[in-house]
Amino acid sequence: VRATRGGEEVRGYVPSMGQIFMRRFQMVTQFRQSLEDGQVSVHYQPKVSLPNRQVQGVEALVRWVHPEFGRIDPDEFVPAVEAAGLIGALTEFVLEEALHRVRKWLDDGLRISVAVNLSVRNLADEEFPRRVSQALERVGVPPELLTFELTESGVMSDPQKALPILRELHALGIVLAVDDFGTGYSSLAYLRQLPVDQVKIDKSFVLGMGTDLGDLAVVRSIVELGHSLGLTVVAEGVEEDVARDQLEAMGCDVAQGYLISRPLSEERLEAWLQARTARTPGRHAEAVLTL
Ligand code: C2E
Ligand code: MG
Numbered sequence: 001v002r003a004t005r006g007g008e009e010v011r012g013y014v015p016s017m018g019q020i021f022m023r024r025f026q027m028v029t030q031f032r033q034s035l036e037d038g039q040v041s042v043h044y045q046p047k048v049s050l051p052n053r054q055v056q057g058v059e060a061l062v063r064w065v066h067p068e069f070g071r072i073d074p075d076e077f078v079p080a081v082e083a084a085g086l087i088g089a090l091t092e093f094v095l096e097e098a099l100h101r102v103r104k105w106l107d108d109g110l111r112i113s114v115a116v117n118l119s120v121r122n123l124a125d126e127e128f129p130r131r132v133s134q135a136l137e138r139v140g141v142p143p144e145l146l147t148f149e150l151t152e153s154g155v156m157s158d159p160q161k162a163l164p165i166l167r168e169l170h171a172l173g174i175v176l177a178v179d180d181f182g183t184g185y186s187s188l189a190y191l192r193q194l195p196v197d198q199v200k201i202d203k204s205f206v207l208g209m210g211t212d213l214g215d216l217a218v219v220r221s222i223v224e225l226g227h228s229l230g231l232t233v234v235a236e237g238v239e240e241d242v243a244r245d246q247l248e249a250m251g252c253d254v255a256q257g258y259l260i261s262r263p264l265s266e267e268r269l270e271a272w273l274q275a276r277t278a279r280t281p282g283r284h285a286e287a288v289l290t291l
């Protein structure tokens with residue numbers, strides 16, 4: 001039997017509809033407990049600014065190791081958790097972990113920002129900005145060290161609800177980024193309507209730009225138009241030196257991808273940072289990365 005999933009060929013075994021349904025059912029009914037049982041954790045992927053290649057921040061990415069299913073891809077369980085109305089608990093968990101991480105870095109003299117992915121459902125929750133603001137205060141993290149990433153479709157599915165919430169978050173001083181840019185149906189012009197600071201070029205274009213002139217053109221135009229709107233431009237999916245060099249030449253501000261690092265567990269990230277931190281005696285340490 002042959003099937004494709006996410007572009008990869010899966011041979012030999014195709015789950016039945018019943019099995020898919022059961023797996024999804026188990027995921028959503030067990031999710032809350034899995035948070036308490038420590039099956040869910042947060043990994044962090046570093047981002048570096050170009051051209052100086054300093055560690056500028058990390059993206060928080062949720063991980064779930066299920067006792068029966070093993071590692072479940074967030075692209076599978078996040079939508080399921082979202083549809084089941086449980087995204088509030090997931091976002092809160094990731095946000096708490098991420099804020100405590102930033103606080104710990106501050107205590108160590110490191111100023112590193114963290115980006116947390118939001119779901120469209122978070123942007124429909126009127127209480128969300130207040131809870132975020134309370135968490136920032138409680139943990140002791142300045143709002144400019146927190147970024148929220150949201151997808152275009154997330155905002156556009158219900159702009160009437162999402163916009164006031166985005167404005168509130170922005171007014172708190174939190175950095176807002178549009179994730180996976182270029183994959184939705186919206187144009188850069190519509191970005192002007194949103195209170196956003198950053199645009200993240202979807203990894204599909206960045207991965208393709210070495211071999212596909214169309215992808216290269218998309219990347220170039222997002223960088224240029226992003227800048228003309230005063231936005232910081234981040235490229236995700238930077239896997240090769242060539243891509244990083246091209247992005248640097250285009251003036252792209254920040255690079256994220258396997259070339260810099262894969263997402264890392266908290267412990268592995270600490271070691272990764274430690275190896276790249278140049279400390280100046282008597283001054284605040286700065287994390288300097290040379291690739
Ligand atoms: P995303 O926010 O666009 O995150 C970037 C994804 O690209 C991550 O996949 C990351 O591991 C992957 N990636 C990073 N660099 C490279 C690279 O150089 N090459 C390739 N091929 N891939 C790269 P991941 O961790 O599997 O997450 C997938 C998606 O799941 C995320 O896409 C995001 O939409 C969602 N997600 C992850 N964590 C959370 C979360 O805490 N909350 C919410 N709501 N969604 C999350
Ligand atoms: Mg993201």
Ligand code: MG
Nearest residue numbers: 179180202236
């Ligand atoms: Mg993305």
Ligand code: MG
Nearest residue numbers: 075151179180
């Ligand atoms: Mg994505």
